[in-house]
Amino acid sequence: MKLYTFDAAPNARRLQMLLDYKGIEIDTEQVNMMKLEQLGEDFRRINPLGTVPALVLDDGTVLTEVIGACVYLEELYPERPLMGTGALQKALVISWCHRLFNTLFHPIAEVFRNGNPAFAGRALPGPISLEQIPALVERGRARLEGGWTMVDAALADSKFLVNDTFSMADIDLLTCVEFAGWIKEAVPESCSNIHAWLPRAKAALAGD
Template sequence: MKLYTYDPAPNPQRLTLFLKYKGIDLETHQIDMMQAEQLGEAYRAINPACTVPALVLDDGTVMTEVVGICHYLESLHPEKPLMGTTALEKAQVISWDHKLFMIAFMAIADILRNSSPGMVNRALPGPLDFPQIPELAERGRLRLEHAWEILEEAAPAKGWLAGDHFSLADIDLHVCAGFSGWVKSKPPESCTKLHAYLGRVAAELD
């Protein structure tokens, strides 16, 4: 199998940290988003959605969603589980993955993609061009402020987001906090539980 990715981008980072933690080594090819290589003909033939990461299996199957790729790889490499170890934990990992995407990743992406001069007409990823809507950037800031409040409430003092075991959910929140720096945001200093938890996640990934 072969992984197409772009190391600096947040969704690829989620997968890279998952692979590193589990000690999985894959043949990897970088798609340079700074050169818009994800929109070029060669990559479009591999992943018509024009997004990274994409995992191409030996039988030609192409997987384009981080959470799906992680599930697949966890089945092949169950050691150091990151997708949950019990029925409840598995459900919590997926629930947090989805919730973080909805409340935080999308808010940050809306800010970035609807306000950056370098992303004019690239307000959404994918093969089609969409114009920026500045109001969505403003709404994104409000949504992100609210997300930090929700995450401060949820940040566990002991254990991890999905239960007793470190998981993809913790990796997602770590990447999310880093991604927020791209739009000059970060969890407010008053989010003491969240900061302490993020420090533990960073140490676990080190």
């Protein structure tokens, strides 16, 4: 396998945290997004979508979605499971990952890509040129507020997001907290359950 990635990118961070937690070492090549290498001909021959990370399997299959790469790697490296054990827990982890992507990750990306002049003409990832929509900045911040509140309520009586077990859902939430810093947004002080969860999640990720 070979992983094409850019360490600083939020989606790349999601996958890298899984790799680090499980102790998986993969041949890796950095694709410098600051220089738009993800949109260059060389990389788009590997991933026509022009996004990272991209995990190239030994048979040539290219996994371009983080959640798909995580499911695949979990099957190959089941130790220290992150995608859940048993049918229900697996379903809950995947459901939380999807929910977090829609309610936190995507709103943050809306604010970041529509409010940053550096992304003029590139309001969405990939090779298609799309103009920014300034109104999405305000909408993204409003969506984000609702997302934090929803997650905070879910953590009221739970150590982690799924059955008190550290999982990929918690990694995704950690990524969202980091990514929110890119738009100078912090978890609201009123979300005390998320603030209590944060050191627990970081300790679990570090293996403490």
